[in-house]
Amino acid sequence: MHKQDVTIYDVAREAKVSMATVSRVVNGNNNVRKSTRDRVQSVIKRLHYQPNSVAQGLASKRTTTVGLIIPDMTNMFFAELAQGINDIATIYRYSIILSSVSNELMKEEDTVQSLLNKQVDGMIYMSDRLSPAVHEVFDRTSTPVVLASTLDADGDLPSVAIDYRKAMKQALDLLYQDGKRDLAFVISDYNATINVARRIPVFENFIKEHHLGVPRIYRDVLTYDQGEKVFAQLQQEHVDGVIVSSDLAAAGIINAAKAAGVKIPEDFEVIAAGSTKISELVRPKLTCVRSPLYDIGAVAMRMLTKLMGDEDLTHRKVKLPFNLVKQETTLNQ
Amino acid sequence: MHKQDVTIYDVAREAKVSMATVSRVVNGNNNVRKSTRDRVQSVIKRLHYQPNSVAQGLASKRTTTVGLIIPDMTNMFFAELAQGINDIATIYRYSIILSSVSNELMKEEDTVQSLLNKQVDGMIYMSDRLSPAVHEVFDRTSTPVVLASTLDADGDLPSVAIDYRKAMKQALDLLYQDGKRDLAFVISDYNATINVARRIPVFENFIKEHHLGVPRIYRDVLTYDQGEKVFAQLQQEHVDGVIVSSDLAAAGIINAAKAAGVKIPEDFEVIAAGSTKISELVRPKLTCVRSPLYDIGAVAMRMLTKLMGDEDLTHRKVKLPFNLVKQETTLNQ
DNA sequence: GCAATCCATGCAAGCGTTTTCATAGATCGT
DNA sequence: ACGATCTATGAAAACGCTTGCATGGATTGC
Numbered sequence A, B: 001m002h003k004q005d006v007t008i009y010d011v012a013r014e015a016k017v018s019m020a021t022v023s024r025v026v027n028g029n030n031n032v033r034k035s036t037r038d039r040v041q042s043v044i045k046r047l048h049y050q051p052n053s054v055a056q057g058l059a060s061k062r063t064t065t066v067g068l069i070i071p072d073m074t075n076m077f078f079a080e081l082a083q084g085i086n087d088i089a090t091i092y093r094y095s096i097i098l099s100s101v102s103n104e105l106m107k108e109e110d111t112v113q114s115l116l117n118k119q120v121d122g123m124i125y126m127s128d129r130l131s132p133a134v135h136e137v138f139d140r141t142s143t144p145v146v147l148a149s150t151l152d153a154d155g156d157l158p159s160v161a162i163d164y165r166k167a168m169k170q171a172l173d174l175l176y177q178d179g180k181r182d183l184a185f186v187i188s189d190y191n192a193t194i195n196v197a198r199r200i201p202v203f204e205n206f207i208k209e210h211h212l213g214v215p216r217i218y219r220d221v222l223t224y225d226q227g228e229k230v231f232a233q234l235q236q237e238h239v240d241g242v243i244v245s246s247d248l249a250a251a252g253i254i255n256a257a258k259a260a261g262v263k264i265p266e267d268f269e270v271i272a273a274g275s276t277k278i279s280e281l282v283r284p285k286l287t288c289v290r291s292p293l294y295d296i297g298a299v300a301m302r303m304l305t306k307l308m309g310d311e312d313l314t315h316r317k318v319k320l321p322f323n324l325v326k327q328e329t330t331l332n333q
Numbered sequence C: 001g002c003a004a005t006c007c008a009t010g011c012a013a014g015c016g017t018t019t020t021c022a023t024a025g026a027t028c029g030t
Numbered sequence D: 001a002c003g004a005t006c007t008a009t010g011a012a013a014a015c016g017c018t019t020g021c022a023t024g025g026a027t028t029g030c
Helices: A008-015 A019-026 A034-047 A053-060 A076-091 A108-117 A132-140 A164-177 A193-209 A224-236 A247-259 A293-308 B008-015 B019-026 B034-047 B053-060 B076-091 B108-117 B132-140 B164-177 B193-209 B224-236 B247-259 B293-308
Strands: A065-070 A095-100 A122-125 A145-148 A159-161 A183-186 A216-218 A241-244 A269-272 A287-290 A317-319 A323-325 B065-070 B095-100 B122-125 B145-148 B159-161 B183-186 B216-218 B241-244 B269-272 B287-290 B317-319 B323-325
Touching (some): A008 A019, A008 A034, A019 A034, A053 B053, A065 A076, A065 A108, A076 B076, A095 B076, A108 A132, A122 A293, A145 A293, A159 A293, A164 A193, A164 A241, A164 A287, A164 A323, A183 A193, A183 A247, A216 A224, A247 A269, B008 B019, B019 B034, B065 B076, B065 B108, B065 B293, B095 B108, B122 B293, B164 B193, B164 B241, B183 B193, B183 B247, B216 B224, B224 B247, B241 B247, B247 B269
Parallel strands (some): A065 A095, A065 A122, A122 A145, A145 A159, A159 A317, A183 A216, A183 A241, A241 A269, A269 A287, B065 B095, B065 B122, B122 B145, B145 B159, B159 B317, B183 B241, B241 B269, B269 B287
Antiparallel strands (some): A095 B095, A287 A323, B287 B323
C-alpha cells in the first residue's frame, strides 16, 4: 500500500459531493446536512481516508504542532516537565517536536529557527540560559513562546516557575537553623538566569547578613561524577552545609561524603535545589526543594494553547508553590 | 513582524530570477551559475528568507521528520536511547516528533496513525509490547519503521537490540555460581516481547535444568515504590537471588532489603536486567546488564536514515554487545 | 563553420488541503 | 403567495514550494 493512496478528492467523488464538503465533514464544521455527513463519513471509513496534515498545515497555516526546546533529555528534571507538557498537548491534540539542544551539533538559535520554519504553532522553552541570539529569534516571530521552569533576564516572556528567591532563602534558613555556618552553593551553570539573577544574589546576601565570610560558589557541577569530585574541595574548605542545584550532583556529593566517613547530617548537610526521583532513592534521602515539575509543564502547555488560540493570558508570569522536603540530609526538626 | 513575511517569490523578484532558480539555490542544486547563486544568496540573506518546511514537505513529499514512539519519557532508560537517536537525527537534519504513549489519553495505534498523517519519513518504535493493532498500522504503510531495544513477535521489522537470551543466561549463571538457589524474576510487563519470548523461557528453562523448583515470577513491578513493596514477598518466599527488569525497581528492592536488615550480597543478591545511571548511585551499587543504550538509539536512527534514503540494509536485525557489570549487589569474584 | 551537445534558466503543473464567495433551493413571515 | 432570510453545497483560488519539461544561448566536435 502506498503512502498517500486516498485523498480528499477520492472521498468527494465516491460520496458524490465536492471536496469542500468533505473538508467540512473532516473538520467538524456543522454546516453539513446530517444525511450528507453520514454518507461522507461512511466513505471515509470505507476508503480508510486519512487527512494529510502537511497539506492541512499549508492551507490553514496551523500545524497543531508545538516545539519543545530542552537542554538535555537524559536529565530527569526535564523529562518530568516534558511529561506534563505532553499530557496537556495530547488533550488539545497538539504534536510535539522535540529539540534537544544538549549536543553541539547545531546552534541553539538555528534549532529554534528550524522549529519556526516547520511552522510550529507555539514553543515551550526550558533551557537554563536564554542567549541573546535566541531571544532575538523569539522577538522576531509572532509565534508564541512560554518558558517552563526557567526565566528570561528582562522578563518579557510568559513563564511558569517557582519562586526561586524564596526557595533559596528557605533552604539557607534551614541550614542556618541547624547550626551550619560554613555554607556553599554548588551549581551547574553560573550564568543561568535562575542562578545569576535569583539564587546567587540571595545566597550572597545571606552570607553577608549573617557575617559568614566569603560566599563559596562551585560552578559546573551537574553530573553525578562531578558531584562526587567536588566533595573533596568542600571538605578541604570545611564546608558543613551545601546547597546543590541538581539532585544528581547532590547524590554524588553524599556518596562521596559517606565514603569519606563524614556523618550526614550531623557534620555535613546537603539540600538539593532541584529534585527528581533521585532524591528519594539515595541514602540518606535528600532534603530538597521540590518543584511541581509535572504541573509546571502542564500549566505552561495550557498557557501556550491559550496563546495559540488568540486568547489572552490572565497571568503572564505564573509562580507555582514549591515544597522544601525535609529528609535525611538535614537534621530532623 | 509576521509569521511568513517573505516567500520564495519575493526572493525571486528581488534577485530577478524565477522561483525555480531560488529553489535550486536553497536546495543546493548545482545547476546554477556561480554568479546567479551568489546574487540569490545575498538576497536571501538580506530579506531573511527562510523556507517554509510545510510547503516543502507538501511539494516534495519529504518532511525530514521522524516519529519517535516512546512508552514513558520519564524513564531514564528511554531517555538515553532517545539521546542517541536525537544526535544522529541532528546530523542528518531530521526533526523528531515525540509521541509518548504512556498516558491513556490516546490509543497507541491512533498515535502512530497521527504520525503517519504528519507524513513523517520514518519511525522509531521503542515500546515494549507491539500490539496487533499497531503492527497492522505498520504493515499498512510504506513508511519505514525501526525497533530500538525491543522486538516484535514475528520478527519481520528491522531492529536494534541486545541478545536478551544470552544476557538473561549470564545473569542467572552468576547468581547460581554465587550459591543462590531460590531465584526469582521480577518484571514490569509480562507480555512484553522481550520477556515473554526471550527472558522468561530462559528463566524457566534454567530453573528446570537446575531443579530449582517452580519458577517465581513477579509481575507489574516497574517503579521504585513497587520495587520496595515486592521485597516483602520475596523475603517471605525466601528468595536469595533476584533478577529485576528495571533498575529503578531494583533500587526499591535493595533499599527495602537494607531497611529490613538483610545483608546484600551475602544473603540476597540482586541483578538489574536493564540499567541506567541509577545503578551507579544507589548503595550498594547494582550489578546489572548494561545495554549500550545510546548506541542502540544511534544505530537505530542510522538504519532509519538508510531506509528513508531507499538504501538497503545489510543487517535488518542488529544485536549490539551488552555488559554484565558486576558491582556490589553480587559477590565479588 | 555547422550540427550536436550542454548549461543555465524559466514556465507551469502539481502537492492535498482550507476557505471565501456565490448560488440554488428550502424556509419563513405576513 | 411572494419577497426575504437561511442552509447546504460547490467552484475555485489560495497556501509556498518542487520539479519535469522546454528553450535559447554557449560550447563542442570534426
